[in-house]
Amino acid sequence: ETGVTQTPRHLVMGMTNKKSLKCEQHLGHNAMYWYKQSAKKPLELMFVYSLEERVENNSVPSRFSPECPNSSHLFLHLHTLQPEDSALYLCASSPNRGPTYEQYFGPGTRLTVT
Amino acid sequence: GQNIDQPTEMTATEGAIVQINCTYQTSGFNGLFWYQQHAGEAPTFLSYNVLDGLEEKGRFSSFLSRSKGYSYLLLKELQMKDSASYLCVAMDSNYQLIWGAGTKLIIKP
Numbered sequence: 001e002t003g004v005t006q007t008p009r010h011l012v013m014g015m016t017n018k019k020s021l022k023c024e025q026h027l028g029h030n031a032m033y034w035y036k037q038s039a040k041k042p043l044e045l046m047f048v049y050s051l052e053e054r055v056e057n058n059s060v061p062s063r064f065s066p067e068c069p070n071s072s073h074l075f076l077h078l079h080t081l082q083p084e085d086s087a088l089y090l091c092a093s094s095p096n097r098g099p100t101y102e103q104y105f106g107p108g109t110r111l112t113v114t
Numbered sequence: 115g116q117n118i119d120q121p122t123e124m125t126a127t128e129g130a131i132v133q134i135n136c137t138y139q140t141s142g143f144n145g146l147f148w149y150q151q152h153a154g155e156a157p158t159f160l161s162y163n164v165l166d167g168l169e170e171k172g173r174f175s176s177f178l179s180r181s182k183g184y185s186y187l188l189l190k191e192l193q194m195k196d197s198a199s200y201l202c203v204a205m206d207s208n209y210q211l212i213w214g215a216g217t218k219l220i221i222k223p
Contacts, residue, residue, distance in 0.1 A: 004156075042118065042213040043157075043201070056210075090156060098209050102147065105156035 003027040004106035006091050012112045015081060021109050023074040023091030029104070031097040032074045034066060037088040037108070049074060050097045081113045116140045118214035120202045125220045126192055134187045134200050134217045142207020148176055148187045149201040151216065157201055160187070189219075197221045 004025045013019050025032065034046040048056035049068040063085075065077040074091055088110050092103040119137045126132040138146065145164035149157040163169055163178035163185065175188040187200055199216040206212060 040122070040215060042215045045211065045213075098144075102159035102162065103157075105158070107156050 004091060004093055004104050006089075006106035006109050008109060009107060010110045010112075012114060013078070013081065014114055015083075017081075018077070018079040020078065021076040021089055021091075021111075023076075023106055025072055025074075025091075025093040025104070025106075027093060027095075027104060029093035029095050030071055031094045031101075032068060032071075033092040033094075033103065034074065034076050035090040035092065037090055043090070046076075048097065055097065078111075081111075083113050086111055086113045116204075116206060116210075116212045118202050118204060118212055120200075120214045120217045122215070123218045123220065125222060126189075128192055128194060128221055128223050130192050131188065131190050132192060132219065134189075134202075134219065136185045136187075136202035136214060138183050138185070138202070138204040138212065140183075140204045140206040140212055143180060144205040144207060144209060146176075146178055146185050146205070147203040147211075148185075149203060150198050151201060152198045160200075192221050194221050194223070 007022045031050045033048050036044045045058050046060045047066040052068050063080050067075040088108045090108045091106040094101040094103045147162050148160040150160050151157040161176035163176050168177045173190045178185045199218050201216045202214040204212045
């Protein structure tokens with residue numbers, strides 16, 4: 001049990017659908033992250049929130065929209081996705097953003113776009 | 115540009131020792147992490163090095179040479195459960211993490 005939960009664990013959606021991924025951390029951390037993991041590729045950082053404010057957005061397409069209502073919850077809203085968006089989406093948290101802080105990952109949501 | 119290089123796949127025998135190498139190029143440096151990721155699971159933290167030298171933690175050790183932009187993860191007394199991907203991650207001067215694609219380690223009996 002890592003203290004970071006994600007729902008759903010698996011999601012299949014069509015290109016015209018709208019869905020949301022949810023992440024919750026029970027560790028009292030101040031920073032939360034969304035990553036995309038595609039097969040045999042490095043993790044791609046999508047969004048970073050520190051104290052509920054977005055501090056980093058790595059040129060992610062607007063069809064991905066994050067929301068951080070409080071320091072324990074993070075959402076990723078999805079709409080009009082493309083098949084190449086199929087991947088494992090990982091949420092992570094850390095005590096703060098900066099050196100030495102290890103990240104605690106959730107189990108991920110396996111997304112398939114048809 | 116910033117990047118991480120590590121082997122794609124390695125094979126080792128149960129009970130043996132294996133060393134997974136990683137080289138990095140970053141804009142500034144704030145440390146290097148190793149994570150373990152079993153298939154279908156989340157990455158989990160193994161180690162963090164910011165100073166040169168060897169850090170030992172049980173069967174796992176991690177080494178860093180900042181002048182060479184080089185690190186390795188050493189796994190001793192290999193067990194079947196060590197079969198996983200090992201991710202090398204460098205942090206640059208802006209606290210941005212540069213992730214490697216991971217080394218898939220296969221342990222054979």
